[in-house]
Amino acid sequence: MVWTETLERFPYPFKEDVYRYSNNSVPMENPISVEMNSRYVEEIKLKRQLLSDHPERCFQSLPHSIKAQWEAAALVMEQLAGAYPETFSLKKNGREWTFQNKTLNEMQSFTYGDTASLDHEPLDFVGRHVQEDLILMMQRDGDLYLDAGQLCFPANWSLAFNLGMKFRQIHHPIPGFKEEGLDSRILKFLLRLESGVPWERKNWSLMAGDRLDTSLETFDEWGKLRKTVTRDNAGEFVHLRIEVQKLFRLPQTHSILFTIHTYVISLERFCENPEWKRQFYEILKELPPHITDYKGIGRYKGAVLAYLEEQL
Amino acid sequence: MKKVRKYIIIADEKGLELLRPLFRHSMTVEMLSFNEELADQLARQKIGTYLYAALPWQQLAQVRKWAEDAGFSDEEAEYMGYGEKEQHVYCCRCHAVGKDTVKCGECGLLLELSDHYSSLHDAYLAYPVL
Numbered sequence: 147m148v149w150t151e152t153l154e155r156f157p158y159p160f161k162e163d164v165y166r167y168s169n170n171s172v173p174m175e176n177p178i179s180v181e182m183n184s185r186y187v188e189e190i191k192l193k194r195q196l197l198s199d200h201p202e203r204c205f206q207s208l209p210h211s212i213k214a215q216w217e218a219a220a221l222v223m224e225q226l227a228g229a230y231p232e233t234f235s236l237k238k239n240g241r242e243w244t245f246q247n248k249t250l251n252e253m254q255s256f257t258y259g260d261t262a263s264l265d266h267e268p269l270d271f272v273g274r275h276v277q278e279d280l281i282l283m284m285q286r287d288g289d290l291y292l293d294a295g296q297l298c299f300p301a302n303w304s305l306a307f308n309l310g311m312k313f314r315q316i317h318h319p320i321p322g323f324k325e326e327g328l329d330s331r332i333l334k335f336l337l338r339l340e341s342g343v344p345w346e347r348k349n350w351s352l353m354a355g356d357r358l359d360t361s362l363e364t365f366d367e368w369g370k371l372r373k374t375v376t377r378d379n380a381g382e383f384v385h386l387r388i389e390v391q392k393l394f395r396l397p398q399t400h401s402i403l404f405t406i407h408t409y410v411i412s413l414e415r416f417c418e419n420p421e422w423k424r425q426f427y428e429i430l431k432e433l434p435p436h437i438t439d440y441k442g443i444g445r446y447k448g449a450v451l452a453y454l455e456e457q458l
Numbered sequence: 459m460k461k462v463r464k465y466i467i468i469a470d471e472k473g474l475e476l477l478r479p480l481f482r483h484s485m486t487v488e489m490l491s492f493n494e495e496l497a498d499q500l501a502r503q504k505i506g507t508y509l510y511a512a513l514p515w516q517q518l519a520q521v522r523k524w525a526e527d528a529g530f531s532d533e534e535a536e537y538m539g540y541g542e543k544e545q546h547v548y549c550c551r552c553h554a555v556g557k558d559t560v561k562c563g564e565c566g567l568l569l570e571l572s573d574h575y576s577s578l579h580d581a582y583l584a585y586p587v588l
């Protein structure tokens with residue numbers, strides 16, 4: 147699942163030599179909620195395996211989310227068919243729709259709006275065709291609620307625990323988020339999100355190892371690896387984990403589709419770009435403890451800095 | 459015409475004692491009690507109504523859930539609990555909800571309790587001790 151394409155196409159997340167939490171969302175240049183790359187088949191296979199082995203960990207929904215799930219699924223299928231016509235097609239005859247995935251050689255006919263015509267709930271169905279995790283935030287009473295989601299590759303959080311939560315409650319674990327008023331500002335921004343004007347942002351972290359499924363449910367297994375990072379193995383073993391997150395307003399149900407595409411690249415590979423290496427070194431060196439600790443880098447930050455210094 | 463804010467109080471005897479210092483004579487107040495109709499009664503309230511609830515922790519969690527379902531935001535409500543606090547702990551590994559804050563009674567994971575709270579589960583999230 148590790149990045150093997152050219153570095154130019156890697157979603158580099160940094161702007162300045164200093165990193166702080168902020169609302170770093172920008173309007174999307176190429177307005178599409180999901181993207182396919184060369185890892186497609188491999189990641190879909192992993193996703194479906196996780197969904198079948200750990201259904202309650204990977205998919206959650208509240209009953210009132212079905213209509214919004216259909217709207218989200220329709221948006222994703224339409225965009226797939228529009229952006230990748232060699233791979234996907236969507237044929238509509240009134241409410242009778244047929245979705246085709248040529249890469250996987252799959253075809254699904256269903257009645258739009260009738261969940262019984264699918265094997266899974268709509269968001270769970272469409273999520274099995276894309277590399278992204280899909281989160282549905284429903285808007286009511288001036289707030290956003292996490293009312294459905296398909297999440298296979300979380301960065302150490304639990305969808306089952308977060309189900310039904312409001313935006314600011316979801317972000318409660320992030321140090322300084324509330325104190326700096328960031329949570330309220332970002333919520334305000336999201337409540338005003340307009341359909342047809344999607345936004346995106348990038349989030350980043352470091353991890354020991356390269357697994358995509360860093361769920362909170364398995365944190366006791368993969369979290370231990372942090373103790374084994376050294377200056378000598380950091381280049382191969384430590385990975386940058388970038389999430390490209392996209393926000394789409396769904397006009398009919400006035401909800402928001404939040405998609406997360408996770409990219410993982412080894413430090414070694416990342417450092418092939420000298421400017422990236424230099425800038426990341428500056429950022430990491432300066433990163434304040436509250437962010438380092440929240441991201442779980444505290445234990446091996448020294449080893450990574452030593453590795454980077456050696457390379458500079 | 460000046461709008462008069464309406465206040466709702468949900469409290470038992472002990473709870474009322476706790477709330478008394480907060481009240482002025484001029485307030486328009488309605489008293490409700492903790493019973494089966496409460497969820498509906500809350501749902502019928504007009505926007506802008508302010509809620510005070512003072513009850514034992516257990517009942518308070520239920521009232522808070524009903525109030526949130528009825529659309530009361532954190533800015534429109536104040537919750538005061540008293541008595542023995544039943545702390546529900548959500549195990550991040552197996553999702554069991556228990557009372558032990560150190561070790562999950564279901565899967566045996568050693569836990570580190572956080573203050574991350576879910577009203578749906580009425581429980582605090584516990585992370586593993588690494």
Ligand code: HEM
Pocket residue numbers: 167168169170171281283292302303304308316317319320332336347349350351402404440441
């Ligand atoms: C609306 C959809 C969104 C959802 C469902 C969501 C969900 C989450 C979750 C579950 C976490 C992990 C919290 C934990 O530790 O338990 C998180 C972290 C975070 N979120 Fe969001 N988020 C959303 C939008 C945003 C937006 C628009 C921003 C804009 C700045 C943002 C900024 C952050 C930041 C800075 C972190 C900490 C990440 C880190 O340090 O690695 N989120 N979010």
Ligand SMILES: [Zn+2]
Pocket residue numbers: 549550551552553554562563564565566567
């Ligand atoms: Zn457990």
